[in-house]
Amino acid sequence: xxxxxxxxxxxxxxxxxxxxxxxxxxxxxxxxxxxxxxxxxxxxxxxxxxxxxxxxxxxxxxxxxxxxxxxxxxxxxxxxxxxxxxxxxxxxxxxxxxxxxxxxxxxxxxxxxxxxxxxxxxxxxxxxxxxxxxxxxxxxxxxxxxxxxxxxxxxxxxxxx
Amino acid sequence: xxxxxxxxxxxxxxxxxxxxxxxxxxxxxxxxxxxxxxxxxxxxxxxxxxxxxxxxxxxxxxxxxxxxxxxxxxxxxxxxxxxxxxxxxxxxxxxxxxxxxxxxxxxxxxxxxxxxxxxxxxxxxxxxxxxxxxxxxxxxxxxxxxxxxxxxxxxxxxxxxxxxxxxxxxxxxxxxxxxxxxxxxxxxxxxxxxxxxxxxxxxxxxxxxxxxxxxxxxxxxxxxxxxxxxxxxxxxxxxxxxxxxxxxxxxxxxxxxxxxxxxxxxxxxxxxxxxxxx
Numbered sequence: 001x002x003x004x005x006x007x008x009x010x011x012x013x014x015x016x017x018x019x020x021x022x023x024x025x026x027x028x029x030x031x032x033x034x035x036x037x038x039x040x041x042x043x044x045x046x047x048x049x050x051x052x053x054x055x056x057x058x059x060x061x062x063x064x065x066x067x068x069x070x071x072x073x074x075x076x077x078x079x080x081x082x083x084x085x086x087x088x089x090x091x092x093x094x095x096x097x098x099x100x101x102x103x104x105x106x107x108x109x110x111x112x113x114x115x116x117x118x119x120x121x122x123x124x125x126x127x128x129x130x131x132x133x134x135x136x137x138x139x140x141x142x143x144x145x146x147x148x149x150x151x152x153x154x155x156x157x158x159x160x161x
Numbered sequence: 162x163x164x165x166x167x168x169x170x171x172x173x174x175x176x177x178x179x180x181x182x183x184x185x186x187x188x189x190x191x192x193x194x195x196x197x198x199x200x201x202x203x204x205x206x207x208x209x210x211x212x213x214x215x216x217x218x219x220x221x222x223x224x225x226x227x228x229x230x231x232x233x234x235x236x237x238x239x240x241x242x243x244x245x246x247x248x249x250x251x252x253x254x255x256x257x258x259x260x261x262x263x264x265x266x267x268x269x270x271x272x273x274x275x276x277x278x279x280x281x282x283x284x285x286x287x288x289x290x291x292x293x294x295x296x297x298x299x300x301x302x303x304x305x306x307x308x309x310x311x312x313x314x315x316x317x318x319x320x321x322x323x324x325x326x327x328x329x330x331x332x333x334x335x336x337x338x339x340x341x342x343x344x345x346x347x348x349x350x351x352x353x354x355x356x357x358x359x360x361x362x363x364x365x366x367x368x369x370x371x372x373x374x375x376x377x378x379x380x381x382x383x384x385x386x387x388x389x390x391x392x393x394x395x396x397x398x399x400x401x402x403x404x405x406x407x408x409x410x411x412x413x414x415x416x417x418x419x420x421x422x423x424x425x426x427x428x429x430x431x432x433x434x435x436x437x438x439x
Contacts, residue, residue, distance in 0.1 A: 022185010
């Protein structure tokens, strides 16, 4: 659709941060990667598709932010020292942070598709996509939704054991 | 009819404990494995360990059962036995190679979980322990739904001390309340590290917001115990041995044993209360 082409058209590189295993530091690495790229003068965005356990907002101290809509879709929350990193996370859509998102696959898939196509990212050099552990609905849907665009590749995170 | 089938199969299970988190990598599988070993130390008890983490099944490796296959008999699927009184089931046993990725959407995962409950011939079981993946999704909804055919004593929720974990764990506690799953209590893992050389304690994952203790106070949940970090734990898991057996003097072993005892007491007391009511 025209909207899809518009919202991700300005994104040069899309990077997925994956693991398989939980608790190895995907969200931490995603955050640090974004901050480092920003430090190097790049335009950066983060998409947090961990619907059950969205960690990025707290890591960037914006856990109490709300999101708004504009004509082209959701407006990301701008974070970082110079407020120049664009962040979208389901964390922002929860009424209360302790609310559990207890959804089955199909509902998660619908939201991920929306996240990918309806966020007004603008022009970015890098969009970092933080994922939950596993190889299931979120991962399949995210890759499917991103495939028509410039998918750079995946960074895999692990611990030694 | 399906519910009746599940009920029939699970009728011989006395106690069921779910091990949950919300957060990944906090030690659910480690704890499930040790809970199973701990309970099975009493040879008069029959213990079953069911691993419903379909994408990342850790239990086969932790129990030293990698490479084992599941056999079918007239009465259903046979669990893989670690000891005579400790049987295990996991999707890991159904894979041709441990590196095979199981890339399934929710409905297919639910189907396998139902099959595990319906077709595995556990026999008479005193304790069924169910290890879950992180999150609050298909697997969790399904296991609670399917096990409503029998009775779940409660959930043990595992966390680490830092806020990034606690924020996911609070969601899990809310999930339990939403689906009316009793919470036996919370275990705080990776809670401090005592150096074996200088004996100094370090907080590797500092409890910046008060750790599990404060969270439990705020949410009126029991804190079952805190388990310190011990590099031997990871080693034992990797080599498929029971950490409790390999490091009986470790402070972590003492913590685990206390927690396991509290869980046992909860289940026995709960059962007693139920019998009283009946």
